[in-house]
Amino acid sequence: MNDAALFDEAFGQLDDDRREQLDLAAASDPSLSDRRARLRRAVSLLLETDDPEPPSDLAARTTARMLRHADEPRILEFAPSRPRMRWVDVGVAAAVMLIGMMSLVPAVRHQQQSVDKLICTDNLRQIGLAMNQYAATHQSFPYVDPACPASYVGSAYVLLNEVGLLHDHRTLDCPCDGEPIPTRGLPRFAELLDQEQHGPGSCREDLRVDYAYHLGNLHPETKRLIPLPFNVENRVPLVADQPPFRLDTAKGSASNGGVILVGNSPNHAGAGQNVLFTDGRVEWRRTRWVSSSDYDIYLNQCDRTGPGVHLQDAVLTPCVMRFRD
Amino acid sequence: MVKATGPAIADALTEQSDEMLMSRYREQAQTEDFNELVRRYERELYRYLARYMGDRALADDVFQNTFLQLHLKRGLYEDGRPLRPWLYAIATHQAVDALRKAGRHPTVSLDQRIEGADRDPGALIDLLTGDEPGPLVEMQSEERREWVRQSIAKLPEGLRQTLILAYYQDLKYREIAEILKIPVGTVKSRLHAAVAKLAEMAKAAGPTENGSVP
Numbered sequence: 001m002n003d004a005a006l007f008d009e010a011f012g013q014l015d016d017d018r019r020e021q022l023d024l025a026a027a028s029d030p031s032l033s034d035r036r037a038r039l040r041r042a043v044s045l046l047l048e049t050d051d052p053e054p055p056s057d058l059a060a061r062t063t064a065r066m067l068r069h070a071d072e073p074r075i076l077e078f079a080p081s082r083p084r085m086r087w088v089d090v091g092v093a094a095a096v097m098l099i100g101m102m103s104l105v106p107a108v109r110h111q112q113q114s115v116d117k118l119i120c121t122d123n124l125r126q127i128g129l130a131m132n133q134y135a136a137t138h139q140s141f142p143y144v145d146p147a148c149p150a151s152y153v154g155s156a157y158v159l160l161n162e163v164g165l166l167h168d169h170r171t172l173d174c175p176c177d178g179e180p181i182p183t184r185g186l187p188r189f190a191e192l193l194d195q196e197q198h199g200p201g202s203c204r205e206d207l208r209v210d211y212a213y214h215l216g217n218l219h220p221e222t223k224r225l226i227p228l229p230f231n232v233e234n235r236v237p238l239v240a241d242q243p244p245f246r247l248d249t250a251k252g253s254a255s256n257g258g259v260i261l262v263g264n265s266p267n268h269a270g271a272g273q274n275v276l277f278t279d280g281r282v283e284w285r286r287t288r289w290v291s292s293s294d295y296d297i298y299l300n301q302c303d304r305t306g307p308g309v310h311l312q313d314a315v316l317t318p319c320v321m322r323f324r325d
Numbered sequence: 326m327v328k329a330t331g332p333a334i335a336d337a338l339t340e341q342s343d344e345m346l347m348s349r350y351r352e353q354a355q356t357e358d359f360n361e362l363v364r365r366y367e368r369e370l371y372r373y374l375a376r377y378m379g380d381r382a383l384a385d386d387v388f389q390n391t392f393l394q395l396h397l398k399r400g401l402y403e404d405g406r407p408l409r410p411w412l413y414a415i416a417t418h419q420a421v422d423a424l425r426k427a428g429r430h431p432t433v434s435l436d437q438r439i440e441g442a443d444r445d446p447g448a449l450i451d452l453l454t455g456d457e458p459g460p461l462v463e464m465q466s467e468e469r470r471e472w473v474r475q476s477i478a479k480l481p482e483g484l485r486q487t488l489i490l491a492y493y494q495d496l497k498y499r500e501i502a503e504i505l506k507i508p509v510g511t512v513k514s515r516l517h518a519a520v521a522k523l524a525e526m527a528k529a530a531g532p533t534e535n536g537s538v539p
Contacts, residue, residue, distance in 0.1 A: 003450050011491050011516065013498055035450065042453040046523050047492055048466070049473050052381060054371035054388070059363045062389045066359060066396045 154319025257321025
């Protein structure tokens with residue numbers, strides 16, 4: 001046993017096993033035993049003091065002091081000793097996350113609506129370019145004579161497609177209405193005519209697109225339908241989001257169309273409609289009124305679903321309706 | 326849960342370990358548990374404080390403060406943590422604060438190099454066990470106790486704390502290390518340094534020049 005063990009023993013640091021070892025070593029080594037005894041004596045002499053006794057009422061005063069403070073609210077009183085995760089905590093966290101995500105939904109929806117509206121505007125710009133190129137070549141905007149069995153307003157887009165000016169039929173789909181147009185694209189005019197001859201009204205579904213087109217105007221003298229000329233003065237509405245309408249099926253499948261209802265285009269949930277003018281510009285309109293000479297772009301100045309009564313009176317008609325005098 | 330009453334409570338309290346009592350006091354804050362803890366540590370903790378502070382009135386006040394802190398901080402007690410070192414640590418902090426407020430700042434920094442801290446235990450024992458009787462032997466016991474009290478009071482703060490905790494309070498090295506937040510090796514070296522310093526003071530206490538203490 002070394003001197004460190006003797007020192008530790010004098011200061012009460014040895015456990016029972018080491019003390020037994022020290023006892024055995026001291027029993028067999030008189031000099032160690034003597035050294036051990038002298039060290040104990042020296043330490044007890046060096047550190048001898050009386051033991052101060054606590055006052056008799058110390059415990060009682062200590063408790064009284066604690067009780068005086070017990071009623072005072074302290075921050076530590078509110079600190080949980082062991083934070084435990086409970087189901088209610090999970091529920092609260094989930095609810096907070098859910099509310100947070102739900103609060104984002106309107107913003108995301110609004111953002112999506114803005115993007116869709118921009119796509120709609122771009123669609124009309126592309127249609128405007130195609131229409132103007134067609135009109136520059138043919139001196140009038142696309143048009144089908146009312147006497148033709150396939151004289152649907154949507155045939156104007158079929159003609160554009162035939163001459164290669166409409167590159168993608170999805171240009172005719174307004175993304176804001178949530179309803180896609182037929183995916184097979186527009187038929188050729190010959191197919192349309194053939195199909196209409198065999199079954200009047202049967203090709204309406206193929207022409208169900210989202211944008212209404214200019215119906216044409218009545219000639220002031222002959223009172224017959226004429227297409228909108230290329231060099232029309234001022235700017236005239238040419239294409240727009242289709243109006244709310246009801247197809248007239250009472251007169252049979254070959255009927256002229258139906259009835260234009262009140263209100264803005266259903267494409268944008270009644271908020272308004274994008275309108276393409278002959279100068280190629282697209283404008284958002286909150287009402288059907290565009291100018292003093294045309295207060296309703298879906299009806300003529302006589303409030304009827306028919307051709308415009310003068311060149312500034314545009315009547316934009318759904319594609320499933322027909323050109324007519 | 327039906328609460329025990331009367332003598333049954335007293336029996337139940339004495340069977341509980343300090344740690345179990347403290348855990349229960351944290352949860353229920355019953356005065357009986359607090360009283361039992363005060364009763365168990367009254368003598369031991371008071372003696373420590375009286376020796377460490379060298380002033381019984383201050384020790385009395387700090388003892389009460391220590392248990393008031395135990396009550397206020399009961400929410401921080403962790404199950405299974407040994408109560409004795411925690412209680413001593415609170416008491417030591419309270420004592421240091423009280424000494425500071427009383428204007429009795431430690432005269433020696435705890436961080437400074439302590440002479441004798443690296444002394445070999447063998448050399449230390451040789452110093453303590455000289456052949457010739459030293460001046461302490463010749464003193465009357467009351468006189469000697471007073472000398473020891475004053476000499477311990479003269480020790481630097483860190484040495485005094487360690488010596489009192491190790492010798493008078495019978496705490497193990499690791500418990501002292503936990504209370505003072507120092508390594509076990511530092512506890513030992515401080516203890517050696519404290520004893521060496523006392524031995525040197527004892528040598529200087531009398532007219533003898535033989536260099537031995539007892």
